Amino acid sequence: MTSPAAFAATAVLLADPARAAMLTALLSGEALTAGELARVAGIGAPAASAHLARLAEGGLIAVQPQGRHRYHRLASEEVAAMLETLGGLTEAVSPARRWPHGEAFRTARLCYDHLAGRLGVALHAGLTGRGWITPAAGGWVATEAGEAGLAALGVDLAAARGARRFACDCMDWSERRAHLSGGLGREIAACCLRRHWITRIPAEREGDPLARRRLRVTPEGARRLGEALGIAA
Amino acid sequence: MTSPAAFAATAVLLADPARAAMLTALLSGEALTAGELARVAGIGAPAASAHLARLAEGGLIAVQPQGRHRYHRLASEEVAAMLETLGGLTEAVSPARRWPHGEAFRTARLCYDHLAGRLGVALHAGLTGRGWITPAAGGWVATEAGEAGLAALGVDLAAARGARRFACDCMDWSERRAHLSGGLGREIAACCLRRHWITRIPAEREGDPLARRRLRVTPEGARRLGEALGIAA
DNA sequence: ACGGCGCTTCGCCGCGGAGCGAAGGACAGG
DNA sequence: CCTGTCCTTCGCTCCGCGGCGAAGCGCCGT
Known part of the structure; x- marks a missing residue:
């Protein structure tokens, strides 16, 4: 099941332009909300939500809910x-x-x-x-x-x-x-x-x-x- | 035109399972022919040819023609x-x-x-x-x-x-x-x-x-x- | 308690790209 | 020079995924 190329799983997450824009923004070290990241990537809220879920699942970003906002930062x-x-x-x-x-x-x-x-x-x-x-x-x-x-x-x-x-x-x-x-x-x-x-x-x-x-x-x-x-x- | 995320261009090359299998095989340090890499990736010759062209274009692999074979190795x-x-x-x-x-x-x-x-x-x-x-x-x-x-x-x-x-x-x-x-x-x-x-x-x-x-x-x-x-x- | 806001889930559409088969060069050997 | 082999290009089909709109859920302010 697991791909013989371990790097491919991570690479697909980086390969999408919207996700890449989000990660680039997060390279500033700031924690950004889902809405901010959606604007940065130039996409709607639903698409951004899906992307962020995949990035978190892949271990690239960490999420901390805070009130009605959800802050995202790079995982490490x-x-x-x-x-x-x-x-x-x-x-x-x-x-x-x-x-x-x-x-x-x-x-x-x-x-x-x-x-x-x-x-x-x-x-x-x-x-x-x-x-x-x-x-x-x-x-x-x-x-x-x-x-x-x-x-x-x-x-x-x-x-x-x-x-x-x-x-x-x-x-x-x-x-x-x-x-x-x-x-x-x-x-x-x-x-x-x-x-x-x-x-x-x-x-x-x-x-x-x-x-x-x-x-x-x-x-x-x-x-x-x-x-x-x-x-x- | 250029993506603001420089890494995305490379990432798309790594994200495909066939290309990932090829690169993994090349991590052995050996130079392999297009046919061998096609078998390794489990695809036909035409598909392999297209993948290898993209990898070379992206600077990930180097190609050296030798007789009627074309040997591929990692670029660096x-x-x-x-x-x-x-x-x-x-x-x-x-x-x-x-x-x-x-x-x-x-x-x-x-x-x-x-x-x-x-x-x-x-x-x-x-x-x-x-x-x-x-x-x-x-x-x-x-x-x-x-x-x-x-x-x-x-x-x-x-x-x-x-x-x-x-x-x-x-x-x-x-x-x-x-x-x-x-x-x-x-x-x-x-x-x-x-x-x-x-x-x-x-x-x-x-x-x-x-x-x-x-x-x-x-x-x-x-x-x-x-x-x-x-x-x- | 209620309206507003932020985020997520659901359903559907459209496009890009990955695959193959067939055909077309390039190179070694007889 | 012809044949077989290796590789590429071309034309086509099809699946996957990224996009949006509508609807649902949770947390805040008053």
Whole structure:
């Protein structure tokens, strides 16, 4: 009964344009209601309901009812990483056909709950280059200098350590290099957003599934990140 | 025109059962003809031809004409890793519905061109545990002790270094841990097969796309691998 | 308690694509 | 040069799934 190709079951869920749009919107890390996701996908409520049921059944998203709303989010960090990796393959195959959001999107964006794009890659390079993190089996650990530096920036290291994985590489499809994932990646992104070093770019048009992921570095953020980690705006 | 979800284009290629069976067969690392792949997928020659054209167009496989045959192989190591990762997600979601080949398949198999399953994970653990390889940004490098040990086993280190990446982690879906990929992973697998420490298990029934990937450790192999790296059969 | 809203279920329609059979190139061997 | 083999292209049929409208269910506000 079970298909000999385990990946096919998951692939059919990703293959539909409406479901793909929903998952892309959820890559922003936000929890969205069924209605919002229906608008994002450009379909009616009944169709969206059916799609979300299938995504939940396939373990790609998690649902939490709250009053008369039902909030949906990606089921895990692995799902987010898988989506980014798969998107990167397409990019590698045909760099010619760049999607319309290309440049703006490559500068800075969210990958689920951590920073990606040129900003994410620069952050990764800054952390490793200054010796704030060092490789360990299965990922990265913070050095003494790193703990001090990150704490000075306002990163919640205790929260980062609470994650299943402290820090690991996540392939950045647009830059073709690794950026930082795991608890540390999440807390750094949260810290930057909290301090308004980075802000979300509001959607120009309603229902753009990518819009929620685009980020802008504020002047204050450029200064602080440049001083601490040598990241150029 | 371009879909906002870059991954959807690749996903549709993986979502069809016939194409999935073909890709699974190609995960053995062998180059197969269109006819062989048609039998594996259980479809006629015309359908297979159309599927293979789409897979090539999508950059998932590479084709090399040779006489009146056309040999097909996976386009790159990234494709193989992506397929294994995607398959692992399914496994994580519903560990209850294990596929029929479960146990035999989890013991030892090929992941494209390197070893996977319990054997692959044990190899990874042996290499790191004995300090033969040590983490570096973007993967692993061999230590002095590792170079000596691997050369003594008969692994072609020069060939391994010729690969785009010397050694990196590839997620093992069945064990939920990393096994070794990259040039070193390939050369270790090649060495074990060449020396008949490991042999391919012949397919019981024609057209099983998984059959080509199953491996068995020979008594000689168990002895040598146990001595060198503490790998239990 | 009642109306409103969000979401789901049901029934039906339409389209895309996956399959085969038949016919048309391309290549090796005699 | 002809024959057999391997693969592709073409024309066609058919099933599956994604879409909507209508109706049903559950939770909130007043």
